[in-house]
Amino acid sequence: MEPRALLEAWRGRLGRELDAAIGFWARHSHDPEHGGFFSCLGRDGSVYDDVKYVWLQGRQVWVYARLYRTVPRFRRPELLEAARAGGEFLLRCARVGPGSPKAAFALSRDGRPTKVQRSIFSECFCALGLDELGRATGESRYRREARALLEAVVRWVREDPTELGRPPLAGATPHEPLAVPMMLLCLAEQLGDGAGGPLAELEGWCAQRLLRHLQRDGSAVLENVSEDGKELPGCLGRQQNPGHALEAGWFLLRYAQRQGDTALAAQAIEGFMVRPFQAGWDPEHGGLFAFQDVDGLCPTQLEWSMKLWWPHAEAMVAFLMAYAHSREPALLRLFHQVAEYAFERFRDPEHGEWFGYLARDGKVALTIKGGPFKGCFHVPRALHMCEEILVQLLDEPHQCPGAAE
Amino acid sequence: MEPRALLEAWRGRLGRELDAAIGFWARHSHDPEHGGFFSCLGRDGSVYDDVKYVWLQGRQVWVYARLYRTVPRFRRPELLEAARAGGEFLLRCARVGPGSPKAAFALSRDGRPTKVQRSIFSECFCALGLDELGRATGESRYRREARALLEAVVRWVREDPTELGRPPLAGATPHEPLAVPMMLLCLAEQLGDGAGGPLAELEGWCAQRLLRHLQRDGSAVLENVSEDGKELPGCLGRQQNPGHALEAGWFLLRYAQRQGDTALAAQAIEGFMVRPFQAGWDPEHGGLFAFQDVDGLCPTQLEWSMKLWWPHAEAMVAFLMAYAHSREPALLRLFHQVAEYAFERFRDPEHGEWFGYLARDGKVALTIKGGPFKGCFHVPRALHMCEEILVQLLDEPHQCPGAAE
Numbered sequence: 001m002e003p004r005a006l007l008e009a010w011r012g013r014l015g016r017e018l019d020a021a022i023g024f025w026a027r028h029s030h031d032p033e034h035g036g037f038f039s040c041l042g043r044d045g046s047v048y049d050d051v052k053y054v055w056l057q058g059r060q061v062w063v064y065a066r067l068y069r070t071v072p073r074f075r076r077p078e079l080l081e082a083a084r085a086g087g088e089f090l091l092r093c094a095r096v097g098p099g100s101p102k103a104a105f106a107l108s109r110d111g112r113p114t115k116v117q118r119s120i121f122s123e124c125f126c127a128l129g130l131d132e133l134g135r136a137t138g139e140s141r142y143r144r145e146a147r148a149l150l151e152a153v154v155r156w157v158r159e160d161p162t163e164l165g166r167p168p169l170a171g172a173t174p175h176e177p178l179a180v181p182m183m184l185l186c187l188a189e190q191l192g193d194g195a196g197g198p199l200a201e202l203e204g205w206c207a208q209r210l211l212r213h214l215q216r217d218g219s220a221v222l223e224n225v226s227e228d229g230k231e232l233p234g235c236l237g238r239q240q241n242p243g244h245a246l247e248a249g250w251f252l253l254r255y256a257q258r259q260g261d262t263a264l265a266a267q268a269i270e271g272f273m274v275r276p277f278q279a280g281w282d283p284e285h286g287g288l289f290a291f292q293d294v295d296g297l298c299p300t301q302l303e304w305s306m307k308l309w310w311p312h313a314e315a316m317v318a319f320l321m322a323y324a325h326s327r328e329p330a331l332l333r334l335f336h337q338v339a340e341y342a343f344e345r346f347r348d349p350e351h352g353e354w355f356g357y358l359a360r361d362g363k364v365a366l367t368i369k370g371g372p373f374k375g376c377f378h379v380p381r382a383l384h385m386c387e388e389i390l391v392q393l394l395d396e397p398h399q400c401p402g403a404a405e
Numbered sequence: 406m407e408p409r410a411l412l413e414a415w416r417g418r419l420g421r422e423l424d425a426a427i428g429f430w431a432r433h434s435h436d437p438e439h440g441g442f443f444s445c446l447g448r449d450g451s452v453y454d455d456v457k458y459v460w461l462q463g464r465q466v467w468v469y470a471r472l473y474r475t476v477p478r479f480r481r482p483e484l485l486e487a488a489r490a491g492g493e494f495l496l497r498c499a500r501v502g503p504g505s506p507k508a509a510f511a512l513s514r515d516g517r518p519t520k521v522q523r524s525i526f527s528e529c530f531c532a533l534g535l536d537e538l539g540r541a542t543g544e545s546r547y548r549r550e551a552r553a554l555l556e557a558v559v560r561w562v563r564e565d566p567t568e569l570g571r572p573p574l575a576g577a578t579p580h581e582p583l584a585v586p587m588m589l590l591c592l593a594e595q596l597g598d599g600a601g602g603p604l605a606e607l608e609g610w611c612a613q614r615l616l617r618h619l620q621r622d623g624s625a626v627l628e629n630v631s632e633d634g635k636e637l638p639g640c641l642g643r644q645q646n647p648g649h650a651l652e653a654g655w656f657l658l659r660y661a662q663r664q665g666d667t668a669l670a671a672q673a674i675e676g677f678m679v680r681p682f683q684a685g686w687d688p689e690h691g692g693l694f695a696f697q698d699v700d701g702l703c704p705t706q707l708e709w710s711m712k713l714w715w716p717h718a719e720a721m722v723a724f725l726m727a728y729a730h731s732r733e734p735a736l737l738r739l740f741h742q743v744a745e746y747a748f749e750r751f752r753d754p755e756h757g758e759w760f761g762y763l764a765r766d767g768k769v770a771l772t773i774k775g776g777p778f779k780g781c782f783h784v785p786r787a788l789h790m791c792e793e794i795l796v797q798l799l800d801e802p803h804q805c806p807g808a809a810e
Contacts, residue, residue, distance in 0.1 A: 049640045302770070365710060
């Protein structure tokens with residue numbers, strides 16, 4: 001297929017798929033009684049559990065508000081009202097105690113806490129959703145809460161983790177998971193206002209921290225490194241997560257673009273996208289592994305060889321963004337490779353949205369459409385971002401020079 | 406095959422397999438420098454991580470000491486010395502703080518705590534191993550420590566869980582996991598001295614609690630029930646774990662035998678073994694599922710359809726014990742079915758011991774022989790117990806009446 005025809009075909013497919021995904025969540029996940037969203041949805045959308053996971057509340061608020069704010073065909077009052085009902089549910093229920101910034105991990109249907117994690121991510125996804133809701137509604141109280149949550153998270157990460165409640169243990173190796181600077185860079189972009197804005201220092205810190213995970217002469221992204229940026233011994237140190245590397249890659253590429261830093265952009269593409277993809281793609285069955293060991297040993301995660309939806313969604317965003325940046329045809333081919341796999345294997349043409357979990361051989365292993373970790377987020381975010389990039393590429397007067405090679 | 410010939414063939418196979426398994430752990434898992442055992446062993450036994458998991462320390466001490474004490478061919482000083490080195494490592498390092506009964510979940514190679522769980526199982530497996538070590542060595546200090554740990558665990562379970570450190574949450578449903586009364590019944594048998602002994606009341610309490618997990622007119626063993634023994638809503642309430650049901654089944658059968666309670670023995674066999682096995686056996690590929698949903702919905706555990714080694718080891722013990730109890734030929738056939746599957750799929754004839762994790766279709770998914778949850782325990786315990794039962798059956802003057810039908 002000619003590059004322009006390929007881009008046009010994908011624009012159509014991705015746009016229709018985004019409509020189907022949002023339709024699925026709008027039909028099945030709203031709770032008119034208490035606000036907020038159900039995420040435990042079976043293949044056909046039926047609710048199989050009414051637990052409300054805070055990560056997924058914040059993420060769905062973000063998706064709805066972002067689509068409402070930036071995509072004309074989604075500027076529908078009912079979408080904003082659903083986002084607002086989710087945001088209000090979070091304001092009312094997410095915090096574990098009135099004086100504490102700590103948010104629960106899971107809530108009962110009516111909003112009482114059922115689980116609390118000793119990590120930063122519940123607070124991060126609340127902040128992500130509430131900031132976008134504030135931008136979509138123009139109401140500053142949402143963004144004020146988002147900013148307060150971000151400040152707590154930054155304090156826990158950069159100054160004092162005491163409030164997280166992890167007991168200090170004499171034998172534990174202090175280490176930094178890739179997810180932490182990655183999440184903070186995403187938040188800094190969301191809550192900040194571009195290069196030179198109030199979160200510029202935080203963005204720079206995150207980018208530098210992310211680069212410390214690029215180890216072994218730039219040949220591997222390691223999920224955990226020491227506090228001073230060195231490789232760690234054991235499984236913890238050897239762990240790789242191709243999906244995280246790819247997602248961090250496009251966060252870093254956007255940061256490099258905002259900074260006008262072409263060397264960093266090239267490093268993001270080669271180190272965080274191309275190499276992790278090549279190492280993480282299953283040569284036998286296709287698809288990205290969930291976990292790997294950098295020395296080629298067997299990971300201890302039972303699901304290491306399963307194919308999860310979100311690394312594939314992130315890879316689509318990463319490679320299309322990288323192609324739009326560099327116009328390197330090989331990057332467009334990688335986008336096409338992963339998008340074809342995802343549409344063939346994860347997509348459910350019958351009921352909408354994607355399956356989340358395939359066995360190594362690509363067969364559906366779990367028929368659920370949502371659960372404790374899968375909600376309305378990676379699929380619609382990736383489809384929306386890819387559609388946006390494709391529209392820009394196709395609108396250019398001399399689009400895709402590299403693609404003509 | 407004639408029943409007697411079948412029993413004799415299995416006695417030989419199981420005995421040789423037990424020797425191979427113990428040989429594997431003796432060659433690869435001992436740490437001469439710090440005591441204790443490595444459990445992160447690759448297919449060929451090479452250590453891929455030196456973390457020491459407390460569950461697996463206690464369990465390996467139990468296996469070594471029990472074999473030394475009860476099986477003449479294992480009455481070798483080096484086996485007892487290895488058990489003792491493991492026990493001393495636990496006495497020295499397992500407790501998180503000097504005044505606290507709380508034990509760590511994981512330790513660094515030299516015994517400093519790296520992880521602590523807010524549950525009872527580290528303490529339980531320490532108590533299990535130390536009690537058996539006390540019996541094997543005749544040294545009362547090991548059994549005293551085991552008794553102190555059991556008392557702490559019973560206090561946490563039956564009186565006050567505060568020391569476990571779980572925060573009370575307004576929306577959390579109080580519930581009892583099957584693993585809790587199951588583990589306590591196992592410990593009460595280990596530390597007690599038979600029916601009428603000092604732990605008789607605890608045994609009776611555990612048995613009654615286990616029976617509350619038999620729900621839906623005795624057709625299903627549910628992993629979690631309410632504090633007053635009722636089915637719970639949502640995924641938590643619908644969760645089934647066929648391996649746990651089978652393991653609880655043989656704990657309960659032994660208790661019923663000690664009590665001379667034939668009705669309870671029949672309930673243990675039918676309710677906790679036969680029905681969970683029939684529901685949990687994969688009709689397509691064979692093997693027991695790791696998790697199920699009692700309503701036939703898709704479980705949310707990513708590994709739900711994987712075949713794990715330990716449910717198969719437990720099923721072998723359960724059905725052979727049930728056959729020895731009732732002489733029902735169908736139970737011997739079930740033992741044969743699961744043992745054939747296990748020996749064909751999990752066994753590694755090249756390096757010894759069993760693989761732990763198969764994909765749904767029975768292919769090896771993780772090549773490791775040990776890790777955070779697999780160590781020297783389920784395989785040797787099952788092989789040893791099955792061999793012991795077979796020796797008894799074959800030694801009887803009029804063995805296997807039922808099997809002649």
